[in-house]
Amino acid sequence: MTSSNRILVFDTTLRDGEQSPGVSLNPKEKLEIAQQLNRLGVDIIEAGFPAASLGDAQAVKDISRTVEGPIITALARTHHQDITLAWEAVKDASRPRIHTFISTSDIHIDYQLKTTREDVKGQTKAAVAQAKAYLNDVQFSPMDATRADLEFTAEVIAIALAEGATTINIPDTVGYIMPHEYAKYITDLYKLLPALQDVTVSVHCHNDLGLAVANSLAGVIAGARQVECAINGIGERAGNAALEEFCMLLKTRHNELGYDTNINSKEIARTSRLISRLTGYTIQPNKAIVGQNAFSHESGIHQDGVIKEPSTYEIMNPTDIGLESNSLVLGKHSGRHALAQALETMGYNVKGQALNAAFIRFKELADRKKQVTAMDLEALVTDELRHETNHYALVDFQVLTSARNKPLAQVTVQAPDKTIYEGTAHGGNGPIDAIFSALGDAVQKSTSKKLEPHLQDFTISALTEGEDALGQVSVVVDIDKKLGAGQAISTDIIEAAAKAYLRALSVSLSK
Numbered sequence: 001m002t003s004s005n006r007i008l009v010f011d012t013t014l015r016d017g018e019q020s021p022g023v024s025l026n027p028k029e030k031l032e033i034a035q036q037l038n039r040l041g042v043d044i045i046e047a048g049f050p051a052a053s054l055g056d057a058q059a060v061k062d063i064s065r066t067v068e069g070p071i072i073t074a075l076a077r078t079h080h081q082d083i084t085l086a087w088e089a090v091k092d093a094s095r096p097r098i099h100t101f102i103s104t105s106d107i108h109i110d111y112q113l114k115t116t117r118e119d120v121k122g123q124t125k126a127a128v129a130q131a132k133a134y135l136n137d138v139q140f141s142p143m144d145a146t147r148a149d150l151e152f153t154a155e156v157i158a159i160a161l162a163e164g165a166t167t168i169n170i171p172d173t174v175g176y177i178m179p180h181e182y183a184k185y186i187t188d189l190y191k192l193l194p195a196l197q198d199v200t201v202s203v204h205c206h207n208d209l210g211l212a213v214a215n216s217l218a219g220v221i222a223g224a225r226q227v228e229c230a231i232n233g234i235g236e237r238a239g240n241a242a243l244e245e246f247c248m249l250l251k252t253r254h255n256e257l258g259y260d261t262n263i264n265s266k267e268i269a270r271t272s273r274l275i276s277r278l279t280g281y282t283i284q285p286n287k288a289i290v291g292q293n294a295f296s297h298e299s300g301i302h303q304d305g306v307i308k309e310p311s312t313y314e315i316m317n318p319t320d321i322g323l324e325s326n327s328l329v330l331g332k333h334s335g336r337h338a339l340a341q342a343l344e345t346m347g348y349n350v351k352g353q354a355l356n357a358a359f360i361r362f363k364e365l366a367d368r369k370k371q372v373t374a375m376d377l378e379a380l381v382t383d384e385l386r387h388e389t390n391h392y393a394l395v396d397f398q399v400l401t402s403a404r405n406k407p408l409a410q411v412t413v414q415a416p417d418k419t420i421y422e423g424t425a426h427g428g429n430g431p432i433d434a435i436f437s438a439l440g441d442a443v444q445k446s447t448s449k450k451l452e453p454h455l456q457d458f459t460i461s462a463l464t465e466g467e468d469a470l471g472q473v474s475v476v477v478d479i480d481k482k483l484g485a486g487q488a489i490s491t492d493i494i495e496a497a498a499k500a501y502l503r504a505l506s507v508s509l510s511k
Contacts, residue, residue, distance in 0.1 A: 175208025484508025
């Protein structure tokens with residue numbers, strides 16, 4: 001497999017990415033992300049971990065039945081039930097895969113698994129054999145491999161290969177290794193296991209030391225031909241290798257590296273924005289490739305150079321990642337057909353009741369903004385995806401505040417059973433604090449227990465530019481140690497905050 005310069009892109013945004021603290025995606029959101037990943041051109045979508053929850057299993061099933069093109073894989077421990085659930089989740093995919101894993105590092109074997117090396121080998125044999133009985137495409141990962149004994153890891157991989165594994169992934173699970181060490185590790189594995197030449201070797205790197213992309217490239221140079229990554233680099237702890245960074249590295253330095261992917265780079269910016277909005281994880285301004293400042297120039301010398309010739313200070317063209325997509329503009333006089341055409345041009349197939357709901361939101365937005373751009377429409381459609389019938393909905397709100405008096409907030413909320421409740425709060429540290437208390441009052445009236453929600457995180461960010469910009473609010477709430485995350489958008493930041501908080505309450509209470 002090492003003779004090819006084609007690199008397979010394995011996206012784990014929906015699995016490892018969703019394990020980011022505070023991230024909670026519903027099945028509709030996961031399906032929308034998977035569809036966008038398909039448009040982006042990823043080769044493999046790791047759709048979830050079916051054994052984790054019924055919701056995760058259902059999301060993987062929905063993606064398997066709907067998304068055509070990429071391989072759809074589900075993660076499974078080397079447990080018989082995990083493998084069974086993974087197969088049930090992906091069996092309807094046109095190109096299904098099962099990805100099973102077990103640790104090979106002694107620190108994990110001794111302290112986490114509390115077992116022995118022999119048992120790890122036995123579990124590997126049984127799991128890969130079971131998966132292989134269901135389908136041909138089986139991936140095996142020796143977790144924490146980069147801190148494990150090389151020879152023992154090779155023994156375990158040999159067992160997986162003997163049972164028919166078609167992809168072997170070498171995870172740097174805790175982001176500990178350095179590029180030259182990772183390259184040597186993989187090179188040594190090829191020497192110990194010549195059979196690796198007949199399968200795909202994959203790399204999965206975490207960013208705890210900021211080396212995830214560098215380590216992924218080192219693994220590719222050493223012979224790996226599949227790279228596991230996530231949009232915006234989200235994932236456990238410091239995250240994964242960022243897909244947009246790795247793929248644009250290969251594209252920008254193609255003359256030197258010579259590697260190709262199937263990624264349509266013009267979909268990168270939109271995919272990044274979608275993930276940011278749905279997860280509530282804002283993108284740091286100086287983030288490579290997709291950050292707000294990635295193509296901004298503050299220095300007068302830099303500005304002068306870019307005006308004369310962009311390549312003086314820009315190593316990429318911003319249109320390469322799709323930043324020209326905001327050219328589409330609609331106004332308040334645009335009709336339903338124009339909206340449907342605009343959404344279709346952007347890759348959204350919105351029809352029937354969904355189109356009616358989007359059109360209502362569009363008209364509300366058009367009344368507040370002079371022009372509705374492609375980025376506004378992306379945000380609007382993404383926000384619509386968050387509506388859940390089993391969640392509380394904001395019907396109306398009012399906040400009165402002055403320099404002399406503490407704010408007074410009054411809200412009307414519709415419960416999942418369609419009953420209407422009102423809530424009031426007087427006081428707090430400002431209008432948003434007051435409206436959060438009023439929402440808590442209304443929701444508590446619909447329950448039989450006293451609620452004590454604790455605000456864990458509150459973030460405001462601008463999605464578009466100008467004085468009428470759309471703002472996004474992301475909220476994480478803790479109720480009885482059950483975290484709920486919610487996001488919402490509006491030109492009115494208090495309205496966005498109220499909707500986000502109510503969604504977070506709904507998620508926490510549903511757990």
